[in-house]
Amino acid sequence: MRIVDIKERTISTGEKRSNAAMDFSDMTTGFVAVMTDVIRDGKPIVGYGFSGTGRYSQNAICRDRMIPRIFAADSDSLLNQAGDNLDPFKVWAAMMQKEKPAGHGDRAVATSTLDMAVWDAAAKIAGEPLYAFLAKNYGAGEWPDRVPVYVGGGYYAPGRGLPELQDEIRGHLDDGFTIVKMKIGGAPIEEDVRRLEAVLELVPSERLAVDANGRLSLKEALAYGKALAPYQLRWYEEPGYPLDFDLHAEVAKQYDSPLATGENLLSMWDAKNLLRYGGLRPDKDLLQFDCALSYGICEYLRTIEMVEQEGWSRRSIFPHGGHLLSLHITAGLGLGGTEAYPRTHQPVGGFTDGLEIADGFVGLPELPGLGFEGKANFYSVVSELA
Amino acid sequence: MRIVDIKERTISTGEKRSNAAMDFSDMTTGFVAVMTDVIRDGKPIVGYGFSGTGRYSQNAICRDRMIPRIFAADSDSLLNQAGDNLDPFKVWAAMMQKEKPAGHGDRAVATSTLDMAVWDAAAKIAGEPLYAFLAKNYGAGEWPDRVPVYVGGGYYAPGRGLPELQDEIRGHLDDGFTIVKMKIGGAPIEEDVRRLEAVLELVPSERLAVDANGRLSLKEALAYGKALAPYQLRWYEEPGYPLDFDLHAEVAKQYDSPLATGENLLSMWDAKNLLRYGGLRPDKDLLQFDCALSYGICEYLRTIEMVEQEGWSRRSIFPHGGHLLSLHITAGLGLGGTEAYPRTHQPVGGFTDGLEIADGFVGLPELPGLGFEGKANFYSVVSELA
Numbered sequence: 001m002r003i004v005d006i007k008e009r010t011i012s013t014g015e016k017r018s019n020a021a022m023d024f025s026d027m028t029t030g031f032v033a034v035m036t037d038v039i040r041d042g043k044p045i046v047g048y049g050f051s052g053t054g055r056y057s058q059n060a061i062c063r064d065r066m067i068p069r070i071f072a073a074d075s076d077s078l079l080n081q082a083g084d085n086l087d088p089f090k091v092w093a094a095m096m097q098k099e100k101p102a103g104h105g106d107r108a109v110a111t112s113t114l115d116m117a118v119w120d121a122a123a124k125i126a127g128e129p130l131y132a133f134l135a136k137n138y139g140a141g142e143w144p145d146r147v148p149v150y151v152g153g154g155y156y157a158p159g160r161g162l163p164e165l166q167d168e169i170r171g172h173l174d175d176g177f178t179i180v181k182m183k184i185g186g187a188p189i190e191e192d193v194r195r196l197e198a199v200l201e202l203v204p205s206e207r208l209a210v211d212a213n214g215r216l217s218l219k220e221a222l223a224y225g226k227a228l229a230p231y232q233l234r235w236y237e238e239p240g241y242p243l244d245f246d247l248h249a250e251v252a253k254q255y256d257s258p259l260a261t262g263e264n265l266l267s268m269w270d271a272k273n274l275l276r277y278g279g280l281r282p283d284k285d286l287l288q289f290d291c292a293l294s295y296g297i298c299e300y301l302r303t304i305e306m307v308e309q310e311g312w313s314r315r316s317i318f319p320h321g322g323h324l325l326s327l328h329i330t331a332g333l334g335l336g337g338t339e340a341y342p343r344t345h346q347p348v349g350g351f352t353d354g355l356e357i358a359d360g361f362v363g364l365p366e367l368p369g370l371g372f373e374g375k376a377n378f379y380s381v382v383s384e385l386a
Numbered sequence: 387m388r389i390v391d392i393k394e395r396t397i398s399t400g401e402k403r404s405n406a407a408m409d410f411s412d413m414t415t416g417f418v419a420v421m422t423d424v425i426r427d428g429k430p431i432v433g434y435g436f437s438g439t440g441r442y443s444q445n446a447i448c449r450d451r452m453i454p455r456i457f458a459a460d461s462d463s464l465l466n467q468a469g470d471n472l473d474p475f476k477v478w479a480a481m482m483q484k485e486k487p488a489g490h491g492d493r494a495v496a497t498s499t500l501d502m503a504v505w506d507a508a509a510k511i512a513g514e515p516l517y518a519f520l521a522k523n524y525g526a527g528e529w530p531d532r533v534p535v536y537v538g539g540g541y542y543a544p545g546r547g548l549p550e551l552q553d554e555i556r557g558h559l560d561d562g563f564t565i566v567k568m569k570i571g572g573a574p575i576e577e578d579v580r581r582l583e584a585v586l587e588l589v590p591s592e593r594l595a596v597d598a599n600g601r602l603s604l605k606e607a608l609a610y611g612k613a614l615a616p617y618q619l620r621w622y623e624e625p626g627y628p629l630d631f632d633l634h635a636e637v638a639k640q641y642d643s644p645l646a647t648g649e650n651l652l653s654m655w656d657a658k659n660l661l662r663y664g665g666l667r668p669d670k671d672l673l674q675f676d677c678a679l680s681y682g683i684c685e686y687l688r689t690i691e692m693v694e695q696e697g698w699s700r701r702s703i704f705p706h707g708g709h710l711l712s713l714h715i716t717a718g719l720g721l722g723g724t725e726a727y728p729r730t731h732q733p734v735g736g737f738t739d740g741l742e743i744a745d746g747f748v749g750l751p752e753l754p755g756l757g758f759e760g761k762a763n764f765y766s767v768v769s770e771l772a
């Protein structure tokens with residue numbers, strides 16, 4: 001078998017919405033289709049991938065560097081030992097040839113986009129949902145029926161007051177979520193406390209998390225920590241600049257409730273340095289590395305191994321992103337839980353259509369691969385490629 | 387005044403040459419031209435920039451993200467207070483709008499490419515070489531006649547034995563260089579020691595540096611350190627993975643002669659973490675952050691400020707890259723010295739044609755801006771853009 005073609009496209013995914021650090025109005029997202037010559041039910045198997053949320057399309061890097069290297073490789077050299085399926089690690093190594101060490105930025109997203117499509121194709125060729133393929137080949141061999149999920153929301157938007165914020169939160173609870181995350185750090189601290197208290201009228205504090213999106217200085221992060229401490233929230237996310245490990249260590253010393261960070265660390269090495277120097281606490285803090293932003297599943301498996309070597313449990317990992325990739329790796333590799341973006345970051349946010357969310361858990365799709373075929377707004381974008 | 391257009395092109399700059407970590411055969415380099423409506427000698431002033439050596443062209447990121455943001459800004463908002471020249475910091479802020487924190491990779495090179503062209507244009511509008519423009523506005527107000535320079539070479543290549551290596555080194559010495567850097571780590575340690583001894587027949591050990599290009603494990607890096615220690619070389623460069631700060635700290639404990647690293651840290655924050663956690667020694671080690679790879683001069687000024695806050699001298703900084711940008715910032719901002727690539731990495735490697743190199747120093751070009759107009763092979767590539 002072999003990869004016969006890789007197609008790609010980029011669409012505008014801008015949304016009128018912001019957090020403390022980002023304005024998403026011009027956002028673009030890349031999609032790829034890895035087309036194989038394996039025929040199933042009369043049609044060739046195609047794997048799909050998307051570039052992770054919030055980092056712009058990286059498809060030019062796919063086009064100029066990664067895709068030509070995949071086709072420059074002998075197609076047999078990309079297969080597993082039996083020769084009947086792609087070996088995603090061999091494809092990964094082929095596309096990363098001739099890349100310099102470090103400098104983990106946009107190319108990490110480009111690589112993830114293609115890596116995702118390769119895993120989607122490989123699981124489809126094996127005839128299994130990706131979580132099952134991962135669990136059998138790279139995990140504990142078993143998987144749950146459903147996994148813990150929380151919903152990311154509570155954004156700032158022009159003209160959005162406390163009633164609108166409460167309406168959004170009510171909607172999330174009606175949808176079956178029990179843990180809710182809201183943005184902070186984009187308004188004065190007193191206003192954020194008022195927003196927090198408005199949400200706490202609807203959600204108990206142990207089920208509310210807050211996210212500062214890495215925007216705060218050390219002084220501000222500590223001030224927020226002091227203001228948040230009495231509420232004993234579920235977690236306080238990205239208090240400061242993602243690479244300011246000293247800041248995280250200082251906040252962890254002064255703020256007793258759980259912290260969370262990691263979505264903007266785009267490689268195993270950046271994640272390792274967070275654990276080495278960030279002062280985070282394995283018994284309570286959350287690690288949110290985003291597989292779709294950090295070189296894909298091949299690298300994520302290395303990251304999980306590193307996390308365990310550093311004395312953490314893989315249950316501390318709650319992948320950022322709120323998309324199907326995070327859901328599959330959470331279920332297949334035994335991670336702690338996943339985020340959900342049911343309405344934002346479309347068409348990549350959210351899971352397959354109709355997937356049950358109840359009591360703070362999300363079920364798993366039964367389609368082969370990642371199940372993009374069961375998410376109509378996603379599939380309408382990628383089906384044109386195949 | 388305003389920027390009327392920004393044009394860009396990408397060319398293949400592949401070379402049959404490798405070091406311990408990289409094969410350069412497919413390398414591409416991007417070029418940009420920032421065209422202004424300022425007329426000087428009957429022609430509009432144009433600033434040029436290139437994407438730094440060894441990191442592939444990043445022009446798609448320029449095209450898709452940075453350039454549209456520059457033109458979306460009110461053109462007056464990009465000028466200095468007098469309104470008679472571009473303010474490079476304002477242009478930098480405009481092009482970095484809506485970019486997420488951290489994840490410093492390819493976009494750092496794209497931003498540098500445009501930043502360089504903006505500074506080239508600004509210095510030309512001021513009618514000064516860039517080093518003078520930098521020294522007067524952002525430095526000590528004065529500059530030297532020439533700056534210390536060393537030559538990067540001693541690569542591995544198929545069929546290249548000790549006589550060819552010695553011939554190359556003789557050529558560098560004939561060219562006026564006194565300090566020479568050679569590659570190690572791409573061959574077994576015993577072979578590298580033979581290569582080293584062959585070069586030491588021509589160059590005293592205090593004038594020879596070696597570069598492992600970040601490829602060695604901790605064990606290997608320490609073994610090389612032990613083998614190199616008796617020679618007391620000028621420096622031992624990139625012993626291990628650029629983000630493995632613990633490794634650097636361990637090597638620094640066991641290896642007494644100078645170390646050097648930093649070319650693959652693509653932002654002020656990555657550089658800061660090296661100084662915080664890498665165990666390097668301000669009294670002897672070298673910092674080699676590459677301005678053309680790490681968000682350009684605007685960010686480099688922040689990096690220099692950070693270096694001094696961390697207790698280092700700016701004289702410890704020897705920018706990687708061997709190109710005109712490194713030469714200008716070394717002279718204009720009082721850094722320790724610059725690398726040179728007189729023959730490799732063309733057309734961006736090396737300085738203006740005919741610039742005097744003697745006794746281990748390189749003179750400064752007198753042309754306005756970076757002086758690309760005085761480097762024929764570079765100018766033939768970019769002049770088509772204007």
